Amino acid sequence: MLYLNECALVCALGEDLATIRQRLLVEARSGLEVSDACSPGRALPLGRVTAALPALGHLPLPLRSRNNALALAALMQIRPGVDAAIARHGAHRVGIVLGTSTSGVGETESAIAAREAGGALPPGFHYGQQEMGSCADLLARELGVSGPAYVHSSACSSSAKALASAARLIRMGLCDAVVTGGVDTLCGFTVAGFGALESVSGTRCHPLGEGRNGINIGEGAALFLMSREPAAVALCGWGESSDGHHMSAPDPEGGGARIAMREALARAGIAPGDVDYLNLHGTATVQNDAMESRAVEALFGHALAVSSTKPFTGHTLGAAGAIEAAFCWLAMQDDNPEGLLPPHLWNGAPDPALPALNVAAPGARLGRPIRYALSNSFAFGGSNASLVLGRTR
Numbered sequence: 001m002l003y004l005n006e007c008a009l010v011c012a013l014g015e016d017l018a019t020i021r022q023r024l025l026v027e028a029r030s031g032l033e034v035s036d037a038c039s040p041g042r043a044l045p046l047g048r049v050t051a052a053l054p055a056l057g058h059l060p061l062p063l064r065s066r067n068n069a070l071a072l073a074a075l076m077q078i079r080p081g082v083d084a085a086i087a088r089h090g091a092h093r094v095g096i097v098l099g100t101s102t103s104g105v106g107e108t109e110s111a112i113a114a115r116e117a118g119g120a121l122p123p124g125f126h127y128g129q130q131e132m133g134s135c136a137d138l139l140a141r142e143l144g145v146s147g148p149a150y151v152h153s154s155a156c157s158s159s160a161k162a163l164a165s166a167a168r169l170i171r172m173g174l175c176d177a178v179v180t181g182g183v184d185t186l187c188g189f190t191v192a193g194f195g196a197l198e199s200v201s202g203t204r205c206h207p208l209g210e211g212r213n214g215i216n217i218g219e220g221a222a223l224f225l226m227s228r229e230p231a232a233v234a235l236c237g238w239g240e241s242s243d244g245h246h247m248s249a250p251d252p253e254g255g256g257a258r259i260a261m262r263e264a265l266a267r268a269g270i271a272p273g274d275v276d277y278l279n280l281h282g283t284a285t286v287q288n289d290a291m292e293s294r295a296v297e298a299l300f301g302h303a304l305a306v307s308s309t310k311p312f313t314g315h316t317l318g319a320a321g322a323i324e325a326a327f328c329w330l331a332m333q334d335d336n337p338e339g340l341l342p343p344h345l346w347n348g349a350p351d352p353a354l355p356a357l358n359v360a361a362p363g364a365r366l367g368r369p370i371r372y373a374l375s376n377s378f379a380f381g382g383s384n385a386s387l388v389l390g391r392t393r
Contacts, residue, residue: 002167003231003392004224005085008077008181009326010070011220011313012047016077021330023312025340028362030312032204032216038191045204046186047218047314062128063138065104071135071183074221075142081225082179086145089176095147096136097166098223099158099182101318104129106187135183147175153318155379156281157240158182159222160321160387164238166226176227181326182319183221190317191217205284206346207308208293208354212284218314222322224329233332236270236372236390239263243382250288250378254295257376260384261299264374268388272300275388276366277331277341279324279375282308283315288378290354297355307344307360321377325387328373332391339366 007017012031014020023029032045053069054076075082086094111125128134132153140149148169152158159182166180194200194215201214226235240263243256250257265272278300281292296306309327316323327342344359375387 003234005231006078006081006225008074008223015051028343038188045216061126065129067185068138070221074223085177091145093176094145095175095178096139096149097162097180099152099162099318154383157377157379157383157385158318160377160385178226181223181322184317184319186219207282207284209346210349210351215283216314218316220316222326237264237268237388239386241384250291254291256384257295260386264386264388275372276370277373278306280308281376281378293354305360311345324375328389339370
């Protein structure tokens, strides 16, 4: 079995697990704030990380980016456990597998603006800052490990696929432990891109709700230490599929989504009825919610408790799969014996055109610990990934 021994999380809800747990499970308090930081002249709800991030002056210029600072902030939370794993297994037996979609694009935006204003790129800019593999290089350098180190960049499924890849590295015998997860940062590029698709909401998004009109965008990082060393929560299964339906629209029937969920359940060796909670991809776009709700209904019916946590954090794009898996991990710890569920924040008006799913209201609980949770991540181009997390004690 593959265990998630350590978890680190930085997002709009906070910069440590205790704060994030309180705001998510107990207070049901969104971390979105209205700002025009990424869309001058148009204020939008954004899931911003407001904490001071680690300095990067000790790093080579190509590794200095806000994206890497977020990754380093997350690493600091679990550094003792990771260092212990390196000492136990050896630096060559520890890998790094992450997901991202922006990397250092924000630095490039700032550099281009500086060139337009002054005629030259600033001395603090290096084209390598937007290299997609940068965050894996950073963590490998910081930790001194020499195992496989690479990045998935498949849009919104990136970090969910990273966890699946980390599991494969261990199962193949290439690693004894892997630092895995995802990191993504806000920038004008992504806000403008989704805006061009008319998929950005000017108010807090409300997944599955009538009149929903798009996403809010956020940033954050989530890291796990995965190994065979026993822990309270394991990655029990994963499923991946590709729709090949459209460049930016999902298969309206949710065929690929169903394949990913079924494969994750099969790999975990459980039936749909064994799942206690499902974290929806739940972007609040018209097409995604319609597709996903149909796929969930076809596989689980109407009883399974579900929620989308994107109204708490914004859609963190390449980091979303790892961050939402981390929310499941938090809810499955020993300090949640009543099985408080990550709640669904919305306008309370379900879209009558969608299947009536069992959305978890704030304060909803199972009355017992969560045994199995499923987390969905569905991306542009039909790249789908589902993860099954299981409580082991």
